[in-house]
Amino acid sequence: MVRSLFLLLAALVALPLAAEAQKPIKVGVPMPLSGPPALFGEPATKGAQMYVDEINAKGGVLGRKIELLMRDSKADANEAVRVARELILKENVDFLMGTLTSAEGPAVSVVAKENKIVFIAPIPKTDQLTAADKLHPYVFRVAANTTMEGRSAAEIVAKWPVTKIATIAFDYAYGQDVTRSFVEHIKRLKPGVEIVDQQWPKLGEQDYNPFINAQMAKKPEAVVSSIWGGFFVTFSKQARALGYFDALKYNFIGLGEAASPETTKSMGADYPVGIWGNSYDAFYWEDNPGPHKDYTARLSKYLKDEYPSSWAIQGYIGMAFLAEAIKKAGSTDSDKVAKALLGLTIDTPIGKQTIREKDHQANRGQLYGKTVKDPKYAFPIMKPITYVDPTKFMD
Amino acid sequence: MPDLSFVFAQSLSGLTAAMFLFLIASGLSLIFGVLRVLNFAHGTFYMLGAYSAYQIVQWLGTGPVTFWVAALGAATGVALLGGIVERFLFQRLYGKEELYQLLFTYALVLILSDVARIIWGTQQKSVGRPPGLTGAVSVFGATIPDYNLFIILLGPAIALGFWYVLQRTRIGRFIRAAALDRETLGALGVNVRALYTGVFMLASFLGGLGGALISPMRAIVPGMDTEVIVEAFVVVVIGGLGSFWGTFLGALIYGQVLSFGILFFPRFSIFSIFALMAAVLIVRPWGLLGRPLK
Numbered sequence: 001m002v003r004s005l006f007l008l009l010a011a012l013v014a015l016p017l018a019a020e021a022q023k024p025i026k027v028g029v030p031m032p033l034s035g036p037p038a039l040f041g042e043p044a045t046k047g048a049q050m051y052v053d054e055i056n057a058k059g060g061v062l063g064r065k066i067e068l069l070m071r072d073s074k075a076d077a078n079e080a081v082r083v084a085r086e087l088i089l090k091e092n093v094d095f096l097m098g099t100l101t102s103a104e105g106p107a108v109s110v111v112a113k114e115n116k117i118v119f120i121a122p123i124p125k126t127d128q129l130t131a132a133d134k135l136h137p138y139v140f141r142v143a144a145n146t147t148m149e150g151r152s153a154a155e156i157v158a159k160w161p162v163t164k165i166a167t168i169a170f171d172y173a174y175g176q177d178v179t180r181s182f183v184e185h186i187k188r189l190k191p192g193v194e195i196v197d198q199q200w201p202k203l204g205e206q207d208y209n210p211f212i213n214a215q216m217a218k219k220p221e222a223v224v225s226s227i228w229g230g231f232f233v234t235f236s237k238q239a240r241a242l243g244y245f246d247a248l249k250y251n252f253i254g255l256g257e258a259a260s261p262e263t264t265k266s267m268g269a270d271y272p273v274g275i276w277g278n279s280y281d282a283f284y285w286e287d288n289p290g291p292h293k294d295y296t297a298r299l300s301k302y303l304k305d306e307y308p309s310s311w312a313i314q315g316y317i318g319m320a321f322l323a324e325a326i327k328k329a330g331s332t333d334s335d336k337v338a339k340a341l342l343g344l345t346i347d348t349p350i351g352k353q354t355i356r357e358k359d360h361q362a363n364r365g366q367l368y369g370k371t372v373k374d375p376k377y378a379f380p381i382m383k384p385i386t387y388v389d390p391t392k393f394m395d
Numbered sequence: 396m397p398d399l400s401f402v403f404a405q406s407l408s409g410l411t412a413a414m415f416l417f418l419i420a421s422g423l424s425l426i427f428g429v430l431r432v433l434n435f436a437h438g439t440f441y442m443l444g445a446y447s448a449y450q451i452v453q454w455l456g457t458g459p460v461t462f463w464v465a466a467l468g469a470a471t472g473v474a475l476l477g478g479i480v481e482r483f484l485f486q487r488l489y490g491k492e493e494l495y496q497l498l499f500t501y502a503l504v505l506i507l508s509d510v511a512r513i514i515w516g517t518q519q520k521s522v523g524r525p526p527g528l529t530g531a532v533s534v535f536g537a538t539i540p541d542y543n544l545f546i547i548l549l550g551p552a553i554a555l556g557f558w559y560v561l562q563r564t565r566i567g568r569f570i571r572a573a574a575l576d577r578e579t580l581g582a583l584g585v586n587v588r589a590l591y592t593g594v595f596m597l598a599s600f601l602g603g604l605g606g607a608l609i610s611p612m613r614a615i616v617p618g619m620d621t622e623v624i625v626e627a628f629v630v631v632v633i634g635g636l637g638s639f640w641g642t643f644l645g646a647l648i649y650g651q652v653l654s655f656g657i658l659f660f661p662r663f664s665i666f667s668i669f670a671l672m673a674a675v676l677i678v679r680p681w682g683l684l685g686r687p688l689k
Contacts (some may be wrong), residue, residue, distance in 0.1 A: 209408030
């Protein structure tokens with residue numbers, strides 16, 4: 001009798017402990033979910049959620065489920081910091097995975113440092129996020145950075161038979177950094193190159209006509225642009241009407257994902273077919289390593305979209321790195337997980353990805369290609385697609 | 396010294412921008428001139444005009460007149476929405492403190508932009524240029540897209556039509572009278588309530604038309620509402636709030652300063668605009684062609 005009473009007591013004491021072990025691992029996701037940047041923020045959170053749903057269906061990590069807590073950061077550094085703090089202090093999240101703009105990323109990185117919580121940035125590209133003076137043990141990036149993107153473009157443009165090159169970019173951190181990286185690298189690769197014009201519209205400019213006229217007056221042979229997202233739609237509509245792409249003989253490369261399926265899809269026949277562009281992903285990327293095809297099929301089903309978003313993959317890879325690091329660390333302690341992330345290589349839908357030990361930066365390249373019409377789709381696609389592996393020129 | 400064809404191209408691109416701004420800012424100015432309400436939600440009507448035009452084009456498919464049907468349909472739809480908003484909501488605001496009006500119209504901006512997001516999502520939308528206006532002409536060595544030319548001609552046409560209605564018709568007299576003294580006009584037997592609704596619908600129509608007509612030149616995205624309202628405000632502040640020709644002049648100045656500003660201050664073209672606005676506010680706080688408020 002006494003013995004069974006003991007057992008009962010022991011069970012009662014042990015029960016909460018067992019429940020503790022079963023509590024989900026909480027991951028805070030600050031991401032723009034309203035306004036124009038939601039265009040990328042929303043699919044990125046869905047990609048993260050798909051990864052989480054898949055891993056939870058297999059029993060989770062360390063026997064615990066992962067739970068995502070999404071918060072709208074409004075693409076604003078202050079708001080991102082506020083929601084990140086709230087996620088840490090009120091919701092007791094174990095990790096942070098999120099942010100989109102180059103303003104939000106570094107701001108949230110500071111919060112992660114203060115609270116000693118691992119923070120994985122899936123989209124911000126600014127070099128400052130992982131620059132030597134800003135780097136700390138808890139911040140990691142699975143996006144490309146401006147150095148890698150600018151240099152990738154230079155590798156491509158260096159092969160074109162052109163010497164007079166112009167640039168157009170928004171006048172803020174991302175636009176300036178990516179343009180500078182491009183100019184430095186192309187001058188190294190092809191010393192004869194001359195930069196004949198540089199235009200700097202303000203971020204979010206709606207009327208590009210004056211900039212386009214001014215640039216055409218300098219008669220460049222090729223242009224490198226980093227006008228991104230919906231802004232590229234506006235820019236290219238106005239540029240096409242002015243005969244800009246014809247004058248350049250389509251020697252134009254649009255960075256900032258100007259050739260993403262989302263953009264070509266929304267413009268359809270209006271897209272300046274023949275230009276070069278890049279993208280994080282493309283559902284029609286056929287000659288790619290095996291797991292991508294399967295990933296695309298799953299994503300298509302998950303998003304109920306025949307042509308699924310190219311941004312989902314960033315949230316997906318961000319969560320994959322986090323989950324694999326937790327597994328490797330055998331713990332959800334941020335110090336241990338941060339150590340596990342150093343030099344970690346994982347399999348992703350686009351192949352193997354490694355987070356470098358020296359700067360916490362993944363070797364995330366992007367897809368580049370010349371846009372062409374394809375009878376299979378009502379919108380242009382990149383063909384052939386080249387995945388530019390940045391490993392050689394990351395430093 | 397830049398060559399002449401470039402200067403010409405630059406001034407025409409400034410003119411195109413000006414005519415769009417005029418279209419949008421004239422509605423804003425009209426509402427303020429007659430109803431004495433600063434309608435922050437005017438930019439939202441512009442955005443809804445663009446989305447509606449996109450939607451109608453989707454429904455009708457591509458045809459020679461699809462775009463024009465869509466533009467007029469969108470503007471009419473927005474005018475009807477404006478009528479409903481005025482009848483049921485704005486009517487309660489007249490004569491209230493400016494702060495209430497501001498808060499109310501701002502609330503409308505937030506609500507309607509969320510409604511647009513629920514209907515059309517966050518993906519950017521795009522409308523092609525109408526068939527027949529996809530080409531470009533070459534004038535003095537400068538390339539001018541046909542569509543821009545059409546806008547440059549449409550702006551003054553609307554301005555003249557507007558002027559004619561306001562100055563030469565009975566309705567126009569009532570509208571001008573309502574701007575000056577609403578009580579007396581009411582006492583003389585004019586249905587001021589209906590007049591206000593009509594003016595609001597006309598202003599919404601212009602805003603919606605502006606949004607629909609700009610869709611072949613810009614991406615349709617959430618957030619386009621607040622961008623345009625700031626520009627429209629600058630235009631009416633420079634020209635004079637409530638002044639019709641002032642709005643026209645303000646738009647012309649805005650377009651040219653933006654176009655040529657980038658030659659002198661390549662990275663600060665927007666700065667020249669705000670510097671100009673500040674200068675106008677210091678010298679003539681009521682705008683270039685406006686009248687001082689009593």
